[in-house]
Amino acid sequence: MEYNFKQTEKKWQKIWEEKGTFQVGTDYSKPKFYALVEFPYPSGQGLHVGHPRSYTALDIVSRKKRLQGFNVLYPMGWDAFGLPTENFAIKNHIHPSVVTEKNVAHFKEQLQSLGFSFDWSREINTTDPNYYKWTQWIFLQLFKEGLAYKKEMAVNWCPSCKCVLANEEAAGGVCERCGSEVVRKVKSQWMLKITDYAEKLLNGLDDVNFIERVKTQQRNWIGRSHGAQVKFKTTAGDVLEVYTTRPDTLFGATYMVMAPEHALIEKWQGSLRNMDQIRAYQEAAARKSDFERTEVVKEKTGVKLDGVCAINPVNGKEIPIFISDYVLASYGTGAIMAVPAHDERDYAFAKVFGLPIVEVVKGGDIEKEAFVDCATGIMTNSGFLDGLSVEEAKVKITQWLAEQGVGEKKVNYKLRDWVFSRQRYWGEPIPIVHCPKCGAVPLPEDQLPLVLPDVDSYEPTETGESPLAKMTDWVNTTCPCCGAPAQRETDTMPQWAGSSWYFLRYIDPHNDQALASKEAMEYWLPVDWYNGGMEHTTLHLLYSRFWHKFLYDVKAVTCPEPYAKRTSHGMILGENGEKMSKSRGNVVNPDDIVNEYGADTMRLYEMFIGDFEKAAPWNSASIKGCKRFLDRVWALMDICVAGDIRPELESNFHKTIRKVTEDVEGLKMNTAIAAMMALLNDIAATGSVTREELRTLIILLNPFAPHVTEEMWEVLGFEGMLNQTNWPLYDEAKCVDATVEIAIQICGKVRAKMNIAVDAKGEDVIAAAKAEASIAAQLAGKTVIKEIYVPGKLVNIVAK
RNA sequence: GCCGUUGUGGCGGAACUGGCAGACGCAAGGGACUUAAAAUCCCUCGGUAGCAAUACCGUACGGGUUCGAUUCCCGUCAACGGCACCA
Numbered sequence: 001m002e003y004n005f006k007q008t009e010k011k012w013q014k015i016w017e018e019k020g021t022f023q024v025g026t027d028y029s030k031p032k033f034y035a036l037v038e039f040p041y042p043s044g045q046g047l048h049v050g051h052p053r054s055y056t057a058l059d060i061v062s063r064k065k066r067l068q069g070f071n072v073l074y075p076m077g078w079d080a081f082g083l084p085t086e087n088f089a090i091k092n093h094i095h096p097s098v099v100t101e102k103n104v105a106h107f108k109e110q111l112q113s114l115g116f117s118f119d120w121s122r123e124i125n126t127t128d129p130n131y132y133k134w135t136q137w138i139f140l141q142l143f144k145e146g147l148a149y150k151k152e153m154a155v156n157w158c159p160s161c162k163c164v165l166a167n168e169e170a171a172g173g174v175c176e177r178c179g180s181e182v183v184r185k186v187k188s189q190w191m192l193k194i195t196d197y198a199e200k201l202l203n204g205l206d207d208v209n210f211i212e213r214v215k216t217q218q219r220n221w222i223g224r225s226h227g228a229q230v231k232f233k234t235t236a237g238d239v240l241e242v243y244t245t246r247p248d249t250l251f252g253a254t255y256m257v258m259a260p261e262h263a264l265i266e267k268w269q270g271s272l273r274n275m276d277q278i279r280a281y282q283e284a285a286a287r288k289s290d291f292e293r294t295e296v297v298k299e300k301t302g303v304k305l306d307g308v309c310a311i312n313p314v315n316g317k318e319i320p321i322f323i324s325d326y327v328l329a330s331y332g333t334g335a336i337m338a339v340p341a342h343d344e345r346d347y348a349f350a351k352v353f354g355l356p357i358v359e360v361v362k363g364g365d366i367e368k369e370a371f372v373d374c375a376t377g378i379m380t381n382s383g384f385l386d387g388l389s390v391e392e393a394k395v396k397i398t399q400w401l402a403e404q405g406v407g408e409k410k411v412n413y414k415l416r417d418w419v420f421s422r423q424r425y426w427g428e429p430i431p432i433v434h435c436p437k438c439g440a441v442p443l444p445e446d447q448l449p450l451v452l453p454d455v456d457s458y459e460p461t462e463t464g465e466s467p468l469a470k471m472t473d474w475v476n477t478t479c480p481c482c483g484a485p486a487q488r489e490t491d492t493m494p495q496w497a498g499s500s501w502y503f504l505r506y507i508d509p510h511n512d513q514a515l516a517s518k519e520a521m522e523y524w525l526p527v528d529w530y531n532g533g534m535e536h537t538t539l540h541l542l543y544s545r546f547w548h549k550f551l552y553d554v555k556a557v558t559c560p561e562p563y564a565k566r567t568s569h570g571m572i573l574g575e576n577g578e579k580m581s582k583s584r585g586n587v588v589n590p591d592d593i594v595n596e597y598g599a600d601t602m603r604l605y606e607m608f609i610g611d612f613e614k615a616a617p618w619n620s621a622s623i624k625g626c627k628r629f630l631d632r633v634w635a636l637m638d639i640c641v642a643g644d645i646r647p648e649l650e651s652n653f654h655k656t657i658r659k660v661t662e663d664v665e666g667l668k669m670n671t672a673i674a675a676m677m678a679l680l681n682d683i684a685a686t687g688s689v690t691r692e693e694l695r696t697l698i699i700l701l702n703p704f705a706p707h708v709t710e711e712m713w714e715v716l717g718f719e720g721m722l723n724q725t726n727w728p729l730y731d732e733a734k735c736v737d738a739t740v741e742i743a744i745q746i747c748g749k750v751r752a753k754m755n756i757a758v759d760a761k762g763e764d765v766i767a768a769a770k771a772e773a774s775i776a777a778q779l780a781g782k783t784v785i786k787e788i789y790v791p792g793k794l795v796n797i798v799a800k
Numbered sequence: 801g802c803c804g805u806u807g808u809g810g811c812g813g814a815a816c817u818g819g820c821a822g823a824c825g826c827a828a829g830g831g832a833c834u835u836a837a838a839a840u841c842c843c844u845c846g847g848u849a850g851c852a853a854u855a856c857c858g859u860a861c862g863g864g865u866u867c868g869a870u871u872c873c874c875g876u877c878a879a880c881g882g883c884a885c886c887a
Contacts, residue, residue, distance in 0.1 A: 674824035743820040
């Protein structure tokens, strides 16, 4: 009997939908399992073969957990605000919500054709006012707690289009739309104080099960360092404050560097004799992004301030001050003390400007390069610090600075506050009213959601304000505080807002009293397993942890960390090994694969393609192997006879059950599939299969290929639906074979093999190995120095 | 530049905690079935030499530790992800 995947897959998808098979009950007595994948941005291009990699993997986990008796929540939704939809709307004069609706419908149809066990009754959409009501509510709580504030920030500005550009739209310093040069313009922006949570975000990592590289990257992104803040007096009278992780090297500070944007420059205007030169340099620096500025390879540039000097507090020496773009305004105090002998960037700068390089830590050769190692060095040329180790010197100088009142111990973070404003239309309106008397006033909660009004044009305004600024009817309102005429905030939120808390909404998606009910939160939180891309590690994942920790502090959620476990999948590349993209012409459409091979084959192939965590190139030819495997499993029904698992296959079955059970937990789907393929080969070699063998095999395969296995279950006449049966158990004792083949090595090289009983004693095995004809011959005339037996693996005889 | 990661046959990949490198699959070659093709089934398949048994080489490159290294350490090269307004 031929297997018709088209008909069968549709049949089961319909049954699952009609019966609500994967709808999650509210039976809170069962153990729960909450599996989460990153919800997609519904782009106009439709689903990409990259999306199902993550979705299939956790679908397999979810289906297996259900078979193991868990109450599983596996939801899906749409992260639908964002730039591409807005740009499409501008170009084609279609409302973004219309575009979104169409894209969502397309995505949903594509996802459903792959047979994912999502609970569609809990579908959410970040652009739905009933959803973003709560996104706005969270913003209000942040505002009330003082974590949302306004600040002047530099943004990318296209002077020709007169609009703010996203970094992506300003790649290479050129406007993506018109090609003109992008400048940095200062604008007042809403900011979120994520830095207040730096310590909590760091410490929380100790309590969660995230893959190590995600933790490392988050730790580095937060970038905690211990050092000192030091005050340098200047000849202008003001104090120039710096942060340093190397206060021990203070005696070696021979000059200072400020970021070109540093506020003191403006204050010192009167004293500075080379203001023209300074202005020119500031303008040049404004055009560069932070990471262009910090590149080490390029020649260091800068301008010496003519008219103001600093005074080194340890020795009273006057030292020059420079501005240079390698110092960033956004890190530390925006100024540094430069110690060229012990910092590579300072060294390079000092060489260019001919500044003195004073060695204060012995151990390197400062004629050649900066000596940066602080583990081994001994202090020198440093007065009362001489002879101390770097660590001792750090402690002593920090104490001294504190005693003198010119510095203090300081913990610093690389993490910067979150720029939360966008001058765009397609985002959540920020629920704030600006009153001339009361200032920024939060909208009362009973006025939420503040609905995004319809506008005629989605183009930003001449001044770079959001398109909402043109909606005077909407903008003009009254102050919720004093009733006087006031104006609404016209900036919108970034796309990160809606995705920072979406997992909370799935657990109680229709609640209009709260984000989710306490009861639902207590049962479902935290997310048990969250899978997503590595590219979201430092932004989305950190932002959502921040919001969650905040919500925990204001008692709006019931646990301190949102995600108990985080894993990451690799990208699926084009057949040529490059990233899939329209412009490269190497995009594979999942619809084509489903049509030609079926959803089960597609799912199996995406899991078999390689190591889940690594990038893997698509290969059309290889898909056939997965189709062939499913066809061979189907064909087993032709040779099926009554009976239990046969003794000669017993250990194969137990080993395979163990392998699949463990590999699914470890996201090693490729080796789980390989194990099932090997089992099929072993069964096929016997020429028949028993009912019980087939039953066990198709339960194991069900999470991977749910349609064909469900159909086989029905054809074979087993009771009920396969997805409601139990996952098979294995017996550790039955996974072992009686004999095992081991290798015999001489000096680490395999020279022979032999079969031994699994429980054979070491000395007997070694004796047997030496008795082996070819081994005996090669050992003749040599002295045995060492004999090693690794149980069940090998014997190694070292001889001379 | 900074942070993180990766590098194994013609290809995707496998290999426990330092223990037989190449599981499983694709492609390729040979054979069976067929009027023929597709499908299916069987065999071979890292390189060099050899009829063969077998020997030597081989996990990006150069060193090191070890009885034994794809695995650990040091260095080099190449590729990929992120760098805060793409998501």
